[in-house]
Amino acid sequence: METISLNDANKWDMIVRSFKEYDVYYLSGYVKAFQINGDGEPVLLYFEGNGCRAINVVIKRDIGKYEKLSSFVKENQYYDYTTPYGYGGFLIEGKVTQALEADYAEYCRSNRIVSEVVRFHPLLGNQADVETIYDKVCLGKTVAIDTTSAEIIWQNFSSKNRNMVRKAQKSGLKSYWTLDESMIDVFMELYNATMDKDRAAKYYYFDRKFYESIVNDLKYHAMWFYTKAEKEIAAISIFLFANGKMHYHLSASRPQYRPMAPTNLLLYEASLWAAENGYGTLHLGGGLGAACDNLYAFKKAFNRQPDYDFYLGKRIFCKEIYEELVDYRRKDDNFDTQSSFFPLYRA
Secondary structure (H helix, E strand, O other), X not given: OXXXXXXXHHHHHHHHHOOOXXXXXXXXXXXXXXXXXXXXXXXXXXXXXXXEEEEEEEEEEEHHHOOOOOOOOOOOOOEEEEOOOOOEOOEEEXXXXXXXHHHHHHHHHHXXXXXXXXXXXXXXXXXXXXXXXXXXXXXXXXXEEEOOOHHHHHHHOOHHHHHHHHHHHHOOOEEEEEOOOOHHHHHHHHHHHXXXXXXXXXXXXXXXXXXXXXXXXXXXXXXXXXXXXXXXXXXXXXXXXXXXEEEEEEEEEOHHHHXXXXXXXXXXXXXXXXXXXXXXXXXXXXXXXXXXXHHHHHHHOOOOOOOXXXXXXXXXXXXXXXXXXXXXXOOOOOOOOOOOOOOHHHO
């Protein structure tokens, strides 16, 4: 088991791109933004042996820096792994071997990795390859548009969604795309206002350096799509793309224009761009927390075909330490011992 840090980004990306099914979430430029955001230390784990190759991209978090455990655990004492914001999990080529499972578990224990939580990639279905490594749970569904052609895109829209796209067009809305860094300011304005309305957690208020990293470190894998009403931007989104797959990443709109369906038009135009540029799938994701909510229903209107299952993976490598951390958290008056959150000591 070899580890590669962002200090060797060229080697990182060379290894990732050597895997047939890689996606943008595995690239060094993607995870760098989340290191800037304070999520933790990105690490590429690379295994090769006995006819098996495997990679896993993780964020290594120092448990001692978690405020609710900082008085119990010293910094640089224990760690845990999580998938970077988005999707990931092991990519494996060849036959999954006991050596991979054994080496990975031993590596984590010897490096004081207490636990790991994985958000598997719905389009890749890579949870099926690691039956012996993680406990898994299906959280819900995600939606993707088949973007192999303009005809298929339109055919798979619901009739209501087609009408919304037509409505936006008749209202005079126009959609555009750009790589321009100057779009950061308008996006932050609209996105933060959306987070305010949704009473989002502090984590989701990304700062300017985060967006600068996406624009510059993912220079050939990210772009803005936006819809304008006369001279004002009505809706704007960040899309990511690599290796035949495109992703609806972050999005915002002005409330006064929502009746004109600017985001419906934006997603339609983005799906056409995907088709024209060889990206056969545009992944929209699911509802909040993978729930079948209004957000999911909005996305589902873009695809009549079956959805993709979204799985979470869990693994405890150092059971005694895990239980000690949970026992300490039980001292908190508002700690919910029945919470399904994982790892429980971060609930």
